[in-house]
Amino acid sequence: xxxxxxxxxxxxxxxxxxxxxxxxxxxxxxxxxxxxxxxxxxxxxxxxxxxxxxxxxxxxxxxxxxxxxxxxxxxxxxxxxxxxxxxxxxxxxxxxxxxxxxxxxxxxxxxxxxxxxxxxxxxxxxxxxxxxxxxxxxxxxxxxxxxxxxxxxxxxxxxxxxxxxxxxxxxxxxxxxxxxxxxxxxxxxxxxxxxxxxxxxxxxxxxxxxxxxxxxxxxxxxxxxxxxxxxxxxxxxxxxxxxxxxxxxxxxxxxxxxxxxxxxxxxxxxxxxxxxxxxxxxxxxxxxxxxxxxxxxxxxxxxxxxxxxxxxxxxxxxxxxxxxxxxxxxxxxxxxxxxxxxxxxxxxxxxxxxxxxxxxxxxxxxxxxxxxxxxxxxxxxxxxxxxxxxxxxxxxxxxxxxxxxxxxxxxxxxxxxxxxxxxxxxxxxxxxxxxxxxxxxxxxxxxxxxxxxxxxxxxxxxxxxxxxxxxxxxxxxxxxxxxxxxxxxxxxxxxxxxxxxxxxxxxxxxxxxxxxxxxxxxxxxxxxxxxxxxxxxxxxxxxxxxxxxxxxxxxxxxxxxxxxxxxxxxxxxxxxxxxxxxxxxxxxxxxxxxxxxxxxxxxxxxxxxxxxxxxxxxxxxxxxxxxxxxxxxxxxxxxxxxxxxxxxxxxxxxxxxxxxxxxxxxxxxxxxxxxxxxxxxxxxxxxxxxxxxxxxxxxxxxxxxxxxxxxxxxxxxxxxxxxxxxxxxxxxxxxxxxxxxxxxxxxxxxxxxxxxxxxxxxxxxxxxxxxxxxxxxxxxxxxxxxxxxxxxxxxxxxxxxxxxxxxxxxxxxxxxxxxxxxxxxxxxxxxxxxxxxxxxxxxxxxxxxxxxxxxxxxxxxxxxxxxxxxxxxxxxxxxxxxxxxxxxxxxxxxxxxxxxxxxxxxxxxxxxxxxxxxxxxxxxxxxxxxxxxxxxxxxxxxxxxxxxxxxxxxxxxxxxxxxxxxxxxxxxxxx
Numbered sequence: 001x002x003x004x005x006x007x008x009x010x011x012x013x014x015x016x017x018x019x020x021x022x023x024x025x026x027x028x029x030x031x032x033x034x035x036x037x038x039x040x041x042x043x044x045x046x047x048x049x050x051x052x053x054x055x056x057x058x059x060x061x062x063x064x065x066x067x068x069x070x071x072x073x074x075x076x077x078x079x080x081x082x083x084x085x086x087x088x089x090x091x092x093x094x095x096x097x098x099x100x101x102x103x104x105x106x107x108x109x110x111x112x113x114x115x116x117x118x119x120x121x122x123x124x125x126x127x128x129x130x131x132x133x134x135x136x137x138x139x140x141x142x143x144x145x146x147x148x149x150x151x152x153x154x155x156x157x158x159x160x161x162x163x164x165x166x167x168x169x170x171x172x173x174x175x176x177x178x179x180x181x182x183x184x185x186x187x188x189x190x191x192x193x194x195x196x197x198x199x200x201x202x203x204x205x206x207x208x209x210x211x212x213x214x215x216x217x218x219x220x221x222x223x224x225x226x227x228x229x230x231x232x233x234x235x236x237x238x239x240x241x242x243x244x245x246x247x248x249x250x251x252x253x254x255x256x257x258x259x260x261x262x263x264x265x266x267x268x269x270x271x272x273x274x275x276x277x278x279x280x281x282x283x284x285x286x287x288x289x290x291x292x293x294x295x296x297x298x299x300x301x302x303x304x305x306x307x308x309x310x311x312x313x314x315x316x317x318x319x320x321x322x323x324x325x326x327x328x329x330x331x332x333x334x335x336x337x338x339x340x341x342x343x344x345x346x347x348x349x350x351x352x353x354x355x356x357x358x359x360x361x362x363x364x365x366x367x368x369x370x371x372x373x374x375x376x377x378x379x380x381x382x383x384x385x386x387x388x389x390x391x392x393x394x395x396x397x398x399x400x401x402x403x404x405x406x407x408x409x410x411x412x413x414x415x416x417x418x419x420x421x422x423x424x425x426x427x428x429x430x431x432x433x434x435x436x437x438x439x440x441x442x443x444x445x446x447x448x449x450x451x452x453x454x455x456x457x458x459x460x461x462x463x464x465x466x467x468x469x470x471x472x473x474x475x476x477x478x479x480x481x482x483x484x485x486x487x488x489x490x491x492x493x494x495x496x497x498x499x500x501x502x503x504x505x506x507x508x509x510x511x512x513x514x515x516x517x518x519x520x521x522x523x524x525x526x527x528x529x530x531x532x533x534x535x536x537x538x539x540x541x542x543x544x545x546x547x548x549x550x551x552x553x554x555x556x557x558x559x560x561x562x563x564x565x566x567x568x569x570x571x572x573x574x575x576x577x578x579x580x581x582x583x584x585x586x587x588x589x590x591x592x593x594x595x596x597x598x599x600x601x602x603x604x605x606x607x608x609x610x611x612x613x614x615x616x617x618x619x620x621x622x623x624x625x626x627x628x629x630x631x632x633x634x635x636x637x638x639x640x641x642x643x644x645x646x647x648x649x650x651x652x653x654x655x656x657x658x659x660x661x662x663x664x665x666x667x668x669x670x671x672x673x674x675x676x677x678x679x680x681x682x683x684x685x686x687x688x689x690x691x692x693x694x695x696x697x698x699x700x701x702x703x704x705x706x707x708x709x710x711x712x713x714x715x716x717x718x719x720x721x722x723x724x725x726x727x728x729x730x731x732x733x734x735x736x737x738x739x740x741x742x743x744x745x746x747x748x749x750x751x752x753x754x755x756x757x758x759x760x761x762x763x764x765x766x767x768x769x770x771x772x773x774x775x776x777x778x779x780x781x782x783x784x785x786x787x788x789x790x791x792x793x794x795x796x797x798x799x800x801x802x803x804x805x806x807x808x809x810x811x812x813x814x815x816x817x818x819x820x821x822x823x824x825x826x827x828x829x830x831x832x833x834x835x836x837x838x839x840x841x842x843x844x845x846x847x848x849x850x851x852x853x854x855x856x857x858x859x860x861x862x863x864x865x866x867x868x869x870x871x872x873x874x875x876x877x878x879x880x881x882x883x884x885x886x887x888x889x890x891x892x893x894x895x896x897x898x899x900x901x902x903x904x905x906x907x908x909x910x911x912x913x914x915x916x917x918x919x920x921x922x923x924x925x926x927x928x929x930x931x932x933x934x935x936x937x938x939x940x941x942x943x944x945x946x947x948x949x950x951x952x953x954x955x956x957x958x959x960x961x962x963x964x965x966x967x968x969x970x971x972x973x974x975x
Contacts (some may be wrong), residue, residue: 015066016040018073019257019271021304021322024065026390027363027576040071041326042275042300045136047085047119048255050076058566058645061466061480061548062371062384067570067643068667075257075271078130082122087972089115095967097938100870101145101960105213105242110143111966117254129260138251138277146245147944147959148289149348149951150212151409154235156194159413165192167233168422175227175422187425188418195415197614201338201351207283208292209349212239212953219952223345224408225432225836226422228950237409238346238953243283243290251277269306275299285332285357287340287403288350294357298328314375321368329360337615339402344436344597344836344847346951347409355399355439363576364391378470382480385463390489392576393455398584399591400449402440402616407836411435416608424605433602436836437595438611439627442619443588449619450589454496456580458489460573466548474557478550484571485542486640489579490535498585499537500633500720503527512709515683515889517778525678525713525720530586530631537579538638544571546642565648572641578673578723578764581632590629592622593718597836599680599844600628600718628718635724644668649735661737665755669729674761674780675773677845679712679720682776686842686892702890710844719845721773727780729759729787745802753794762788768828768901771848776841776895785900786828792904794824816916824908828901831862831879835950840882842893850896851949852882859902864956869906869942874956879949906942906958910935926974931967938965 016023016039025041051074055063063070091113098109114137121132158164165188168174176184202209212218218236222228253275260268276299285294304322311317332353342350371384406412411419420434443450466480491497502524508516509526516522550566584591595603603611603625610621649663687699689707699707712718733755740748760783761767761774768788776782798820806813834847841849853859855878862878884894913936919927935941941962946954 014039014068015063015070016073017071018042018044018273018302019075019269019304019306020072020320021271021302022065022324022365022367022388023073023302024573025326025575026365026573027326027328027361027392040073041324042273042302043253044073044075044255044273044275045117045119045134045253047087047117047136048075048132048134048257048273050074057564057647058548058550058568059570060478060550061464061482061546062382064386064462064464064482064484064546064570065573067572067641067645067669075255075273076119076121076132077257077259077269078121078123078132080123080126080130082120083975084118084120084122085972085974086118087116087970089113089968089970091966091968095969097964097966099145099961099964100940100942101147101242102244104870105145107145107242107244108143109145110141110244110246112139112141113968114139124258127261129258131256131258133254133256135254136252138249138253140247140249140251143244143246145242146283146290147240147242147954148210149238149346149953150210150241150290151347151349151413152212152218152236152239155233155237155409156211156413158233158235159191159410159418160194162192164410164418165189168227168231173232173234175222175224175231176425178230179226179426184425188421190417191410191414191421194413195417197415197612198413200614201341204334205292205351207243208286208288208290208351210241210243210290212236213241214239217953221952222408222410223343223347223950224410224419224422225344225436226426227408227410228345228835228837240953240957240959245281245283247279247281249277249279251275265310267308269308271302271304271306274301285335285353286342286350287352287354288342289348291350292332292335292353295331295333296329298326300324300326316373317370318373319368319370322366324363324365324367326363327361329358331358335401337401339404339611339614339616341404341406341412343406343408343412344834345408346948346953347412348954350412352401355401355403356396358397359395361394362392365389366391380468381465382467383465386461388460390458390460390576391455391492392457392580393453394580395452396454396580396583397441397452399439399441400452400619402438402611402618404438404611405436405595405597407432407436416612420605420608423602430602430604432596432836434605434608435595435603435611437593437597438603438607438622439591439593439598439630440611440616440619440622441584441589441591442623444590444623445587447620452583454580454583455492456489456576457492459487461485461487474554476552478548478566480548482546482548484544484546484640485540486571486573488535488537488540489576490537494534495532496588497534497537497582498530498532498587499582499636500528500585500631500717501531501636503529508713511711513684513711514708515681515686515893517681519778521678522681522713522778528714529716532587537582538634538636541639544640544642546570560653562651563649564651565646567644567646570643570645572643574638574640574673579634581721582634584630584632586629586631590623592627593630594622594625594627597846598630598718601626628716630719630721631717633720633722635722638673638723638725639671641672641725642670644670657741657743659739659741661735661739663735663737665731665733665735667729667731669727669759671725672727672729672759672761673723673725673764674727675764676722676724676726676780677719677773677777677843678722679714679717680777680843680845682779682841682843682895683889683893684712684842685710685839685844686889698891702892723764727760729757729762731755731757731787742800745804747800748797749799750797751795754792755790755794756792757787757790758784759787760784768830770832775848775850775900777843779895782895783900785902788828788901790828790901792825795822797821810919814918814920816914816918818914818916820910820912822908822910826905826907829874829903829905829945829947830901831874831898831903831947831949833881833949835881838881838950840884840893841895850882850898850900851879852896852898854878854880859898863903869945869958872956873906873942873945873958874903874947876956881949905945908941908962909939910941910962911937911939924975928972928974930970930972932970934966934968935963936965940964
């Protein structure tokens with residue numbers, strides 16, 4: 001992709017401007033847009049746009065706030081002449097193809113999309129005051145397939161009839177006989193029927209728990225903690241299914257721009273943009289693939305004022321003031337009091353709203369900036385500053401109703417009792433626990449659910465100086481220096497928030513574990529404690545100087561061979577979601593997590609009974625049981641992340657009307673922010689004193705028959721959700737562009753990019769492999785590999801052809817054909833094993849470990865190119881769990897020797913075509929009819945390949961596609 005720098009930087013690394021005003025999502029770093037996918041927080045009707053610029057080279061010093069790229073949208077202004085438009089766009093299912101997976105399941109998609117609106121501009125007072133306004137309304141109703149892994153009606157009946165209990169206790173293929181060689185009468189007494197809570201929730205929310213519907217995908221293998229890979233049931237347990245996910249969206253957006261000539265030297269301009277939307281969907285509000293209904297209400301608005309003062313023909317001053325507001329509220333109606341219930345096995349259905357819902361966010365920003373431009377001879381000097389004040393308020397009901405995680409679907413159907421029966425029988429007491437894990441929010445000061453509201457304030461400053469110097473007709477330089485300061489936020493209410501602060505950095509205190517890290521950070525964590533602070537949560541970073549340099553050299557002096565290059569630094573603003581979660585820190589808010597899956601002691605039957613209730617009221621029970629909080633820990637040494645950018649390119653005219661451009665783009669991220677759990681380490685749980693079986697034998701052979709300490713650095717909390725900036729990235733891309741200017745009715749643009757993006761972590765929170773944070777604590781280099789957004793090859797061809805037939809006939813002529821062709825390779829994939837017992841690096845955390853390639857040849861040989869990705873993109877059985885060799889850490893632990901993102905998913909190919917008919921009337925009026933065919937060839941572009949070898953139902957299979965062919969009919973009137 002040429003010109004869009006999102007492909008080589010993480011969330012929040014772009015700077016979006018409109019009329020020079022900030023239009024960035026300060027809350028989610030581009031993930032919390034009003035409506036759409038990534039980018040500016042306020043979307044704008046195309047009818048309001050005069051010009052859209054993307055800074056594809058190193059941006060001048062006047063652009064800041066983000067280290068990646070910059071865009072600036074210029075709004076249309078009014079004039080002495082009246083002008084405007086009216087338009088309508090329509091898409092309906094009758095003119096669209098069905099999704100691939102809908103066809104597979106006999107389902108019918110649904111699509112109705114209408115966009116309509118218009119614009120009007122003209123004079124309020126001739127030669128003095130002008131306006132331009134737009135209004136657009138968007139109504140979208142869609143239904144498309146959602147693929148999930150569910151259980152079967154046969155297995156539900158198998159459990160409810162008591163056959164499950166009988167099979168597990170006495171059948172030769174049951175867990176007792178398979179594991180011990182003999183029957184175990186009475187061991188599964190509690191597993192003889194469906195649980196009352198399951199039956200209650202299934203009756204109320206059947207849409208949250210759809211059953212498997214594709215017989216070819218049925219799997220009989222068990223998925224429990226003890227029965228997994230050991231037991232095969234006589235009935236199918238798991239299978240895939242598809243449901244139609246319906247989404248209803250209403251969006252209203254508009255803009256108004258007023259320009260007023262105050263004096264011959266003073267001009268005022270006012271811009272207002274509003275973008276409001278609501279979305280409702282029939283599922284998607286839970287932590288599983290299919291969940292309860294979800295409603296979202298959101299919107300953004302910008303008001304900006306500009307005063308331009310021309311002192312002299314060579315001296316210009318521009319002052320800007322703006323207000324940006326963004327609101328986003330999320331709710332799952334009817335789920336109050338119900339825990340988020342999801343299993344640790346392959347099942348992707350469950351009950352309850354997401355643990356993070358409901359949420360409501362309001363971001364406000366007031367900014368003021370000024371720039372002074374002075375022309376001195378061949379130089380244009382520009383100086384400027386900016387001040388911004390942010391005020392954010394939000395309510396985040398995180399884990400208010402608890403999260404409950406049974407080991408398997410067996411446990412979910414029996415309210416946890418089937419898993420509990422297995423654990424009690426095989427461990428003799430409380431081995432791995434009745435549940436995989438559980439967590440809940442809690443306020444230790446009043447022993448109730450905590451106050452969800454927080455409000456943060458922060459100040460930001462920047463200043464710059466730059467020069468455009470035309471040294472000669474052939475050579476132009478741009479150079480400058482920018483300074484950025486992003487102040488640490490503070491809560492508007494004193495005495496509420498705290499952070500984890502380190503003790504003394506130095507050699508860690510020995511615990512008896514031979515694998516204890518020697519890192520001084522671990523030593524500092526041993527002395528860490530929660531400290532309440534009202535200001536300066538992390539240290540102020542005031543030395544963010546960003547030099548910029550660029551040049552343009554016309555080598556021949558005729559514009560036919562131009563060399564351009566540049567280098568610069570850009571600093572990234574830390575988006576709010578990274579630090580606002582300190583609300584979840586003690587003393588007023590703790591999110592207590594318990595259970596083997598959370599790296600703590602197992603959950604016993606009494607605690608399971610207390611937790612597994614509707615409505616959920618056991619917030620205090622986890623604390624009483626000894627559960628530990630998981631802090632949202634901001635590194636007190638945090639500094640501002642930045643990018644180093646470099647580009648070098650040539651532009652040459654290769655023939656009359658044809659221009660070829662070749663560029664190298666390099667972007668190198670430094671001190672990027674990511675997550676790392678520093679309250680554990682590799683080998684921590686390699687030899688616990690309670691080790692048995694093969695683990696005990698390995699420990700004995702290594703010289704630790706009695707085991708060794710599994711202690712964390714600190715016992716004040718469990719896993720440490722540590723946000724620090726020790727990460728880096730690099731992107732190198734070669735870009736080729738061929739442009740043909742309009743001539744003989746044809747205009748053409750072709751772009752090809754060959755690139756490589758590498759990093760250790762691609763986003764603070766969202767990663768393609770499902771991890772939160774790096775895999776190996778204190779060893780982020782282990783995760784160095786292709787970035788989640790890495791695309792090695794991308795080709796885009798756009799054209800516009802004016803059909804010569806009857807060209808001069810106003811009724812029959814005036815036709816244009818506009819195709820777009822896109823081709824690109826796929827995004828990276830990481831094959832993993834989320835089994836609850838798989839922990840090769842023995843850090844006590846599970847579910848994020850990589851699998852190992854077990855086939856012949858290279859890892860790429862596991863890609864099955866001979867079949868549809870829906871039937872097996874990755875070959876079944878080609879990856880498996882890794883066993884640590886004896887020559888690595890005595891065989892006690894190891895990191896799986898597989899690079900992160902080692903495979904690449906299916907590529908993308910698309911052809912869009914538009915047929916356009918234009919009419920002109922009396923020179924002033926125009927009417928355009930257009931038929932647009934998106935994915936006109938109806939090529940199936942697969943995505944979302946299952947990479948979890950623990951999920952037999954979806955491993956290796958592509959479970960989603962991009963849009964099939966869609967037809968849009970439109971008409972517009974311009975005057």
